[in-house]
Amino acid sequence: MRAVVTRVKSASVEIGGEVRGSIGQGYLVLLGVGPQDSEAEAAALAEKIVNLRVFEDEQGKMNLNISQVQGEILAISQFTLYADLSSRRPGFSHAAPPSLAEPLYEFFLGRLAELGFSPQHGEFGADMQVASVNDGPVTLLLDTEAQGKKK
Numbered sequence: 001m002r003a004v005v006t007r008v009k010s011a012s013v014e015i016g017g018e019v020r021g022s023i024g025q026g027y028l029v030l031l032g033v034g035p036q037d038s039e040a041e042a043a044a045l046a047e048k049i050v051n052l053r054v055f056e057d058e059q060g061k062m063n064l065n066i067s068q069v070q071g072e073i074l075a076i077s078q079f080t081l082y083a084d085l086s087s088r089r090p091g092f093s094h095a096a097p098p099s100l101a102e103p104l105y106e107f108f109l110g111r112l113a114e115l116g117f118s119p120q121h122g123e124f125g126a127d128m129q130v131a132s133v134n135d136g137p138v139t140l141l142l143d144t145e146a147q148g149k150k151k
Contacts, residue, residue: 001041001104002032002081003142007054011074011132013122020128021120026071028132031108032081033101034094034145041144042104046111049073054138062138066117073112073119076130077105098125 005027012022029049055064055071066073082095095101102124112119122128 001034001037001045001108001142001144003045003049004030004078004081005049005052005140005142006030006132007135007138008074009133009135011130013074013076013120014129014131015123015126020122021074023072023074023120025069025135026066027073028130029073029075030078030081031075031105032078033096033104034082035096035100037096037100037104037144039104039107042108043111045142045144046108046115048142050112050115050117052140054140073117074121075105075109075112075119076122076128077101077124 006029008023008026008028010022010024011026011028013020027049031045050067051065053065054062055066055069057063079092079095079101080090082092084091084094096104105124109119109121122130
């Protein structure tokens with residue numbers, strides 16, 4: 001799984017002109033699912049995200065996690081994170097098929113809920129307009145495959 005995690009002041013997702021999810025301070029998470037991913041990767045990624053210490057403490061150091069600042073999460077499915085960019089026109093054969101990706105995306109949302117968050121989200125496979133006010137900016141790329149290779 002791949003996630004682009006951006007620390008935001010606010011973020012929202014709109015589908016067909018209707019706001020479907022909106023948060024204040026927290027994370028905008030763009031989540032891509034690969035064909036080899038499982039619930040284990042989804043659970044580990046959710047836990048990694050909620051435990052990241054990228055919010056500033058009283059001394060201005062990135063030392064606090066999202067719970068400590070009462071932050072929120074907006075999670076958006078993003079198959080383009082697995083784009084093959086070897087040519088000028090991206091290919092998407094490296095992304096998991098919807099039959100695998102959608103249940104893992106839903107599992108990821110459920111794991112965030114188990115960890116104490118009520119994640120806002122878009123709609124899997126929908127044409128979405130995502131807006132954010134980035135904070136910092138602080139943007140991190142997490143990849144469970146790359147993390148697994150380091151063990």
